[in-house]
Amino acid sequence: MAICKKCGADKRRWPRSCSRCPSRYDRGDAAADAAELAVETGLLGWIGRGFMTVVRLVLRAIN
Numbered sequence: 087m088a089i090c091k092k093c094g095a096d097k098r099r100w101p102r103s104c105s106r107c108p109s110r111y112d113r114g115d116a117a118a119d120a121a122e123l124a125v126e127t128g129l130l131g132w133i134g135r136g137f138m139t140v141v142r143l144v145l146r147a148i149n
Contacts, residue, residue, distance in 0.1 A: 090097045090104035097104040124130050 088097050088099055089095070090107060092107050093104060095104055095106045097106075
């Protein structure tokens, strides 16, 4: 085990970051940014329409 230079806690070997120190860019922030971009570009509507098309095709194939 290695020791973190910022907080002094035990951490995994290099190059992994310390679990106690905050990361530079939080995953939650990345997800929020991606969701905001999808809404602004209307991507969610396209995904919904594509999903419904696939469902209709599957239902036709089953019947």
